[in-house]
Amino acid sequence: MSEVLDRTRIYIGGQWVDSDGDGSIEVVDPATEQVIATVAEGVVSDVDRAVAAAREAFPAWSALSGAERAAYLGKISSLANSRVDELTATVSQDMGMPLSLAKPVQIGMPLKNIAAYAALAGTYDFDDQEIGNALVVREPIGVVGAITPWNYPLHQVVLKVFAALAAGCTVVLKPTEVAPLITYALVDIVDEAGLPPGVLNVVSGYGPIVGEAIAAHPDVDMVSFTGSTRAGKRVAVVAAETVKKVALELGGKSANLILDDADLAAAVTEGVGKCFLNSGQTCTALTRMLVPAERLPEAASIAAEVAKAYTVGLPSEPGSKLGPLVSGTQQKRVVSYIEKGVAEGAELTLDGREHGFTTGYFVGPTVFSNVTEDMTIAREEIFGPVLSIIGYQDEDDAVRIANNSEYGLSGGVWSGDPARAEAVARRIRTGQVFVNGGAFNTDAPFGGYKQSGIGREAGVFGLEEFLEIKTILR
Structure with missing residues (x-):
């Protein structure tokens, strides 16, 4: 020792x-x-x-x-x-x-x-x-x-x-x-x-x-x-x-709106990254992925495949993408949210409780599909590598779901039309919005709306x- x-x-x-x-x-x-x-x-x-x-x-x-x-x-x-x-x-x-x-x-x-x-x-x-x-x-x-x-x-x-x-x-x-x-x-x-x-x-x-x-x-x-x-x-x-x-x-419970004209594979791939950064221990994490309801199975399949590449490992190992959570308390908290998601009927597409480590506060990449707005994992900040995918009916419904939160810290919008993406971004009640995977700007103002x-x-x-x-x- x-x-x-x-x-x-x-x-x-x-x-x-x-x-x-x-x-x-x-x-x-x-x-x-x-x-x-x-x-x-x-x-x-x-x-x-x-x-x-x-x-x-x-x-x-x-x-x-x-x-x-x-x-x-x-x-x-x-x-x-x-x-x-x-x-x-x-x-x-x-x-x-x-x-x-x-x-x-x-x-x-x-x-x-x-x-x-x-x-x-x-x-x-x-x-x-x-x-x-x-x-x-x-x-x-x-x-x-x-x-x-x-x-x-x-x-x-x-x-x-x-x-x-x-x-x-x-x-x-x-x-x-x-x-x-x-x-x-x-x-x-x-x-x-x-x-x-x-x-x-x-x-x-x-x-x-x-x-x-x-x-x-x-x-x-x-x-x-x-x-x-x-x-x-x-x-x-x-x-x-x-x-x-x-x-x-x-806190935050930020929504990532993938509009119907977006490149779904690119948007989902980038969205997974913005959810899992720092093992999900990020207040701006895009933890709610909103996709057209008819494309929900496709989005969930892409997200699960992308998430599998987020290798769980020791911080010193070159290939590690997800290190341990910061504490045993945080690990228990995140696992309890995964269990709650399962209990409330969300579809567990990738289970982060299975990561292969017996020592260390690890939780692996986790993807839920068929999540509804009223579920706990769609409303509460988890602070772990847990993605919730929610289907929407049309653009107005997507904006409504995104704004249906006590939080308003960050968000994302994806569209094949940059002008449309920006117009939707302006409708999101949040302090920061990433448009089509925009990079984080350390000089730009950072903070939130609402709680x-x-x-x-x-x-x-x-x-x-x-x-x-x-x-x-x-």
Whole structure:
């Protein structure tokens, strides 16, 4: 058994310090089920110390020019880019994504966003509008509390922390306790880069303790949360007591509309990929595939054949496309949804419970056909490699089914006519729509409608979430 890494210190005021609590949390490799590290189980007084450090650092950090802040972020970007392979190995072991995918997705995307926010900090015009005798200026909101999830543990940290830093805010971060090691690797880089003390502070721990303390703290001006809709609602309730701004990026149950004039084989093949990315542990996963009812058997057959090529394997194996789920809890959750789909009468075309591994939190590619709108697997976010195929009668019916959800985070539309595809995309009540397999854009605004969240992340829109608007009348 390999040595267990000790990361039981928290980062406050530019130093790694002991937690006030004496508890620790075990970090488990999801492929081997072995404990690989321990982190601190933070307590409320740790949050108090971190917030105090962030509050003390805020005046000086916010007073810097955008170019001065950009210089710090640029140094962090340079250091991180020099350690891509090391960071990839850490995140792959941390949360289970195969190395070949983790490098471009789990590391490549966030490093691109760090560089983008370094550039934005230096070019964004904070004093860009005059209305008559009024000068409208944008100022950093203050101390930001950031609470991040385990499925893209570095990317979600970067979208919050580096946008806030670029805006001139200081940050108290609670990273996921499930896959925290990549965040610690980033903080080591931040520390080496010489970010001023207190600008970024990190307290590990559980959501009901550390997360709630951050959301409730009167000296935290804004809280930005990514996670489940249930937990996001709790963050909003707690934050409301001090009337602080809340940004929420929550769940999804996104529909992929394959219209009757689309290339069915191409659309289904791409749709399977957008469902199974990161073993389905993706809030934007296109988990509901809508196809013309008369072509349902054909679509299901194509999907099953394509899905079989999504090889389940250890993250270190070159051919692996689906690594383990992040935890035993998540594995049990996904299996229970498969069982529920069978019980409610959906046709199980490919069964992911049969994957050949006795160790590790694996679930294989799973395809359901003849799914109806009222079934649990068509309504609830599963967060695993489970695709539900639903038949529709016509275009209006497809749009109705797509919008018949409490969520509105992502979606897809396929058509042989790009203009028709875009017109249908505009009818979908969701924050992002992929048209004919469009590529993900790391600079474009990201966020949801309805119970998928409040606010936007990435690019200029993400930066502006952390700014207040002030009117100066002259």
